[in-house]
Amino acid sequence: MDHGMPGPQGPAALARLVAETDWAATPLGPQLHWPLALRLAVDLILASRFPMLVMWGEERAMVYNAGYAAILGARHPAALGRPVDEVWPELRGQLGPLISRTYAGEALWFEDLEMEVARNGHPERAWFTFSYSPLRDALGVVRGLLNTVVETTDRVLAQRALAEREAELERRVQERTAELMRAEQALRHSEKLQAMGQLTGSLAHDFGNVLQVVDSGMHLLSAEGLTPEERQQVTEGVGASLDNARRMIRQLLAFARQQPLEPVAFDLSARIGGMTELLRHSLGRGIRLETALAEGLPAVTLDPAQLETAILNLVMNARDAMPQGGRLRLATGLAGGRPCLTVADDGEGMPPEVMARLFEPFFTTKPAGKGTGLGLAQVHGFVTQSGGDVRVDSAPGQGTSFTLVF
Ligand SMILES: Nc1ncnc2c1ncn2[C@@H]1O[C@H](COP(=O)(O)OP(=O)(O)OP(=O)(O)O)[C@@H](O)[C@H]1O
Ligand SMILES: [Mg+2]
Structure with missing residues (x-):
């Protein structure tokens, strides 16, 4: 956009254009007959570098400055003096109620309002921060409105891109975390299997030992010529071994x-x-x-x-x-x-x-x-x-x- 810049679209050029326009052919009528309030408002916007627009009368005819001309794109200069509904037919549904509220005396302000505009021959999404203020005649009756508008499309798009990048990053972090957790689970699973293998092996070994002690104990006990002390020792050995087996079984049961x-x-x-x-x-x-x-x-x-x-x-x-x-x-x-x-x-x-x-x-x-x-x-x-x-x-x-x- 080139609002505020010199040249054919600059403020001076626009002031000249307003001065040279044949207003008699517009709903606003010849400039000489414009009410004071309209004249003051037009002077005010032509002196401003903010994009500004005056709407006047029941037709809501538009007079705007160089900054606003940039927003109009190809609709400028034909839009000068034309009713808003004719200039922005696609925004009629969205702006109509706001304009009516301002004409009813309310001052409005909107931040980053999204609109679909076709200023370059195709529909584009654009965002605007703007205010609508009622303009009153000498008797205090609202006859029009003053609209200051700043296009915020670039900032909104930049913010959205940033938010999207953040969301993307967040999603990637989550994906990585999930992946790590899956890997960790797989590892734990395989460790568990390995441990189960070890356990089975060591259990077989332990019970083998117990059986061996019991087996040789039985042999010894059935042998001839054992002293009572020896007999007692063997019995105790078998008993201890069986205790061990019981302990193992108890723990396995508790675990399982x-x-x-x-x-x-x-x-x-x-x-x-x-x-x-x-x-x-x-x-x-x-x-x-x-x-x-x-x-x-x-x-x-x-x-x-x-x-x-x-x-x-x-x-x-x-x-x-x-x-x-x-x-x-x-x-x-x-x-x-x-x-x-x-x-x-x-x-x-x-x-x-x-x-x-x-x-x-x-x-x-x-x-x-x-x-x-x-x-x-x-x-x-x-x-x-x-x-x-x-x-x-x-x-x-x-x-x-x-x-x-x-
Ligand atoms: N009071 C303790 N003093 C020294 N080391 C201990 C003590 N309690 C446990 N430990 C150590 O912790 C290990 C694991 O104990 P845990 O009770 O889980 O198994 P374990 O005694 O080896 O076998 P299990 O109890 O299944 O027969 C033991 O092997 C031992 O090294
Ligand atoms: Mg133990």
């Missing part, structure tokens, strides 16, 4: 367990108190079990069977961490107002790389036949499913303490 938890409300300390005899038994003589069970704790709502399995898993780990014997502490209390349970040993402790993988199913540092790596996976699964947290504190040589907060 599909049915939802069956929580009931109970007192944590009382439930643990009821387990201590059993625990003392399975710990053996080298390990001292100490309990510090707080009274009057708020009730927990948990699946009791799962809780017992979790405690057994923690206690068995503690036992395994203290092969030379030691001290195992079972304590209940409050952590941040929530009931909690701590299982602490003074065993070998853990290095950070073990701490990092502790809860992974099938992660174990124990030799084949000793651990399936499912104990802490069960503890973690159960506690988090019950809305609690597991906290671990450990260092090599410093012992380990697990706290379950419910």
Whole structure:
């Protein structure tokens, strides 16, 4: 657009054109007879560099300045003195009501109003920010309007392009994220399969060991000439091996367990108190079990069977961490107002790389036949499913303490 520029479309040229137009042939009539209000308004717009338009009379005939001429495109100069409906027939539906409201005395202002205009011979979408102000005659009657209009098409299009680029970028980010998640899932799936393979292998191996111990035990027991002590030793060996097999089965069942938890409300300390005899038994003589069970704790709502399995898993780990014997502490209390349970040993402790993988199913540092790596996976699964947290504190040589907060 060249509004405000000198030349055939410039302000001076337009002023000249207005002066030379034969207004008698237009609805506005000869310039000499124009009412004062119209003359003042036309003088005002011709002096302005903003695109401006005066509409006057019932016909809504147009007088405009150089800036507005640029908006008119090829419709200028034929539009001078013509009714707006004739100049912009395609905008009649959109502008008609606005013009009527202004003629009724209302001042209007619109920002980035979209219009479809055919100024260059074909329809184009264009945006305008403009105002309509009523023009009154000496008696205060609205006779026309003053329209200041700025085309904002370039800015609107630039903003839209920017918004589109942003949306495109956002979409690409989302696509990448989804892709990564798919890849990660595939990886996890394949890791799981690999782990299942390992598990099957190690289970077969573990049960093979158990069977071998039982088998050779049976042979030994049926042999002649065994002393009662030897007989006792063999029986204990077979018993321990079967215990091991039972432990493996229990953990597999806990891990494979599909049915939802069956929580009931109970007192944590009382439930643990009821387990201590059993625990003392399975710990053996080298390990001292100490309990510090707080009274009057708020009730927990948990699946009791799962809780017992979790405690057994923690206690068995503690036992395994203290092969030379030691001290195992079972304590209940409050952590941040929530009931909690701590299982602490003074065993070998853990290095950070073990701490990092502790809860992974099938992660174990124990030799084949000793651990399936499912104990802490069960503890973690159960506690988090019950809305609690597991906290671990450990260092090599410093012992380990697990706290379950419910
Ligand atoms: N109290 C502890 N002290 C030292 N290390 C521990 C302790 N508890 C767990 N760990 C380490 O964490 C690993 C994972 O424990 P988790 O109970 O999940 O499996 P596991 O004991 O090896 O096998 P499972 O319990 O299935 O027989 C153990 O192999 C061990 O290295
Ligand atoms: Mg374990």
